[in-house]
Amino acid sequence: MRKSNAVRSLYGHVMHELGQRIVSGKVKPGDVLPREETLAESLDVSRTALREALKVLSAKGLIESRTGVGARVLEEQHWNQLDADVLAWRCASMPTDDFVDKLVEMREIIEPAAAAAAARRRTSAQLAQIEQAFRAMEAAQTLEAWTEADLQFHDAVLRATCNELLQSLFSVVESSLGTFFTLSARNVSDFKYSLPHHQKVLDAIRRKQPEAARKAMLTMIADSHASLQRDRKRKRKKA
Amino acid sequence: MRKSNAVRSLYGHVMHELGQRIVSGKVKPGDVLPREETLAESLDVSRTALREALKVLSAKGLIESRTGVGARVLEEQHWNQLDADVLAWRCASMPTDDFVDKLVEMREIIEPAAAAAAARRRTSAQLAQIEQAFRAMEAAQTLEAWTEADLQFHDAVLRATCNELLQSLFSVVESSLGTFFTLSARNVSDFKYSLPHHQKVLDAIRRKQPEAARKAMLTMIADSHASLQRDRKRKRKKA
DNA sequence: TCGAAGCAATTGTCATACAAATTGACTATA
DNA sequence: TATAGTCAATTTGTATGACAATTGCTTCGA
Numbered sequence: 001m002r003k004s005n006a007v008r009s010l011y012g013h014v015m016h017e018l019g020q021r022i023v024s025g026k027v028k029p030g031d032v033l034p035r036e037e038t039l040a041e042s043l044d045v046s047r048t049a050l051r052e053a054l055k056v057l058s059a060k061g062l063i064e065s066r067t068g069v070g071a072r073v074l075e076e077q078h079w080n081q082l083d084a085d086v087l088a089w090r091c092a093s094m095p096t097d098d099f100v101d102k103l104v105e106m107r108e109i110i111e112p113a114a115a116a117a118a119a120r121r122r123t124s125a126q127l128a129q130i131e132q133a134f135r136a137m138e139a140a141q142t143l144e145a146w147t148e149a150d151l152q153f154h155d156a157v158l159r160a161t162c163n164e165l166l167q168s169l170f171s172v173v174e175s176s177l178g179t180f181f182t183l184s185a186r187n188v189s190d191f192k193y194s195l196p197h198h199q200k201v202l203d204a205i206r207r208k209q210p211e212a213a214r215k216a217m218l219t220m221i222a223d224s225h226a227s228l229q230r231d232r233k234r235k236r237k238k239a
Numbered sequence: 240m241r242k243s244n245a246v247r248s249l250y251g252h253v254m255h256e257l258g259q260r261i262v263s264g265k266v267k268p269g270d271v272l273p274r275e276e277t278l279a280e281s282l283d284v285s286r287t288a289l290r291e292a293l294k295v296l297s298a299k300g301l302i303e304s305r306t307g308v309g310a311r312v313l314e315e316q317h318w319n320q321l322d323a324d325v326l327a328w329r330c331a332s333m334p335t336d337d338f339v340d341k342l343v344e345m346r347e348i349i350e351p352a353a354a355a356a357a358a359r360r361r362t363s364a365q366l367a368q369i370e371q372a373f374r375a376m377e378a379a380q381t382l383e384a385w386t387e388a389d390l391q392f393h394d395a396v397l398r399a400t401c402n403e404l405l406q407s408l409f410s411v412v413e414s415s416l417g418t419f420f421t422l423s424a425r426n427v428s429d430f431k432y433s434l435p436h437h438q439k440v441l442d443a444i445r446r447k448q449p450e451a452a453r454k455a456m457l458t459m460i461a462d463s464h465a466s467l468q469r470d471r472k473r474k475r476k477k478a
Numbered sequence: 479t480c481g482a483a484g485c486a487a488t489t490g491t492c493a494t495a496c497a498a499a500t501t502g503a504c505t506a507t508a
Numbered sequence: 509t510a511t512a513g514t515c516a517a518t519t520t521g522t523a524t525g526a527c528a529a530t531t532g533c534t535t536c537g538a
Contacts (some may be wrong), residue, residue: 010491011294035519046492048287051520055250055291056298067520068500077398081407082321102402104358109405113348159316163341165411166348168320172404249522274488285523290489306489307531483536490529498521505514 014043014053019085022062022073033063060086079179084171091179100183103176104225109148110169111154111221117212118160119205126160127206134202137195145167146191147181151197157217160205180224184231197223253282253292258324261301263332272302272310299325300316323410334418336471342415343464347457349364354440354456357399365399366445368426373415373441376434384400385430386420396456416422419463423470436462 021027033039040050054071057063061080065071080086090099118126136149141226151174158167197220204213260266272278279289293310300319301389304310319325329338338376372395375388390413397406436459443452 037519049491052291052294055295059295059298065520066500067498068518070519076403077406079264079403079407080322081404083319102404105402106404109352110347117344124491162318163344164315164318165341165345168318276488287522287524291521304489305531306529307487309488479538481536481538482536485534487533488529488531490527491526492525494524496521496523499519501516501518503514503516506512508509508511 010045011049011052011056014045014050015056016085017043018053019057019060019062020089020093022057023079023086023089027073031073033073035070062086064105079154082169082171084174087171087175091175100176100179100228102227103172103179104221106168106169106172106177107200107221108218108225109165110172111157112214112218114158114161114166115205115217116210117163117166118157119208119213120209121162122160122205122208125143126156130156130160130205131201132156134198137192137198140192143181143191150191151177156203157205180228184228194220194224246392249284250288250291250295253284253289254295255294255324256282258296258299258301259328261296262325262328264316266311268310268314270312271308272312274309278302301325321408321410323413324415326410330414330418334422339415339418339422339467342411342418343460343467344410345411346415349405349411350396350460351453351457353397353400353405354444354452356402356405357396358444358452360401361399361444361447365395368395369399369441371395373437376431376437377433380440382420382430384429386416389430390416396440396444419467423467431447433444433459 018033027033034042036047036050040047043050054063054065058065058071059080060083061074061078063071064074118130122130130153133149133153135155137146140146140149154173154177155167156168158170158173161167197216200216201212201213201220204210206217257272266272273281274291274400275289279286282289287460293302297304297310298319300313300317302310303313316450357369369392370446372388372392376385376392378387379388393412393416394406394409397409397412400406424425436455440452440459443449443455
């Protein structure tokens with residue numbers, strides 16, 4: 001969905017590497033990173049590139065650099081938890097039940113309210129975008145096409161709220177759905193059972209019925225959460 | 240509340256300056272910034288410092304640098320709207336009614352849900368922190384002491400949810416309350432009328448009554464929103 | 479008219495040097 | 509001995525200059 005800035009640039013690779021080390025817990029809050037010259041050498045980049053990576057990590061609240069002391073890893077409470085990179089790193093390294101539950105809680109707070117707001121304020125163009133995403137979900141033949149369309153559906157709903165602050169929370173939905181798909185490795189038909197839920201949300205937004213939209217969205221999320229928890233029990237039985 | 244990293248460092252000043260230019264609309268999405276060498280000279284810093292500022296702005300989604308082309312200002316939809324700096328810049332440059340309403344909408348979504356979650360899961364230590372903030376509000380003699388205590392109250396509630404993703408939304412509350420205080424220039428006693436509201440939230444969380452906590456928090460926010468709108472009308476009459 | 483090669487402009491990366499801040503040890507002094 | 513002050517070592521902060529890599533435009537040729 002989004003262009004990962006770590007794909008191309010050198011500094012991006014460094015940021016990604018260090019970010020993952022921190023978020024995954026390889027280096028813990030309170031730890032001090034090696035001095036820049038050493039770290040740059042061990043990562044095989046110049047000090048310039050390393051410093052740009054450190055600056056961005058500092059902006060994300062993961063570290064704090066102080067002259068004469070070094071770069072210290074900050075406590076988790078300072079982390080920019082809603083940052084798309086930080087979320088992605090957490091999902092990649094620790095999709096524990098606990099964290100997934102927190103993601104779901106966020107969705108249960110955000111998305112029903114967003115659906116209600118969308119039902120109130122959506123323009124016809126915004127409605128069209130939601131409908132387009134829905135049709136793409138109907139037509140999806142592969143799991144990839146489905147996830148893509150699913151994300152577009154939820155993004156379109158957030159955009160239809162006409163509140164860009166709400167829209168910025170899309171990163172949470174993205175991470176949540178992403179881990180959901182990886183945790184429960186199934187095929188397309190298994191997912192299409194949620195089409196009726198999406199249909200209800202779409203209809204309510206089309207008819208401008210806020211409360212119906214809120215309810216439908218909440219049901220959808222609760223439902224997918226429940227199915228995820230069933231999967232957990234199944235896995236535990238196996239183990 | 241938070242240490243502004245722009246106070247000390249040189250690169251911080253540059254980031255702040257450029258960030259404000261973008262968010263305030265001095266340079267618009269689609270515009271291309273002057274080349275780094277020129278821009279560095281006009282800001283009276285080295286290219287090194289400028290580049291570190293640009294990297295951070297890029298991480299906040301405000302610009303995108305491309306080799307051979309330059310740094311282009313991105314559309315608002317790409318901005319990291321929940322980033323504390325971006326919020327602060329928006330509040331500083333355009334506390335329009337429209338934007339304040341969006342902030343309030345966010346609070347109405349986040350905080351009642353957070354209060355409910357806190358009522359369910361708070362530890363006794365977390366409850367103590369909320370109580371401490373409440374007592375500080377009672378004892379506040381100056382407007383500064385009041386705002387400080389008020390922020391601590393809402394922060395403590397978010398922390399008591401035991402969901403660090405929710406806690407990261409504190410920047411929204413901070414910005415919202417901040418603009419609220421600047422828009423309605425009053426004295427302490429004018430604010431203390433909201434003490435009973437806070438009391439109700441505190442009591443509900445203490446007694447572990449989620450729905451009561453949700454309701455009390457929603458009432459509090461709606462109430463302060465209403466008083467803000469009264470102020471608006473008054474101002475328009477004057478003008 | 480169209481395509482390819484070359485050219486100019488700009489960011490990306492590197493290396494080096496020095497300034498500024500912090501820490502801790504050492505020393506002088508009461 | 510205790511204490512304040514000074515100094516030196518360490519590390520990040522900033523500046524400078526150089527070159528590589530990429531992009532967009534121009535120009536030349538078929």
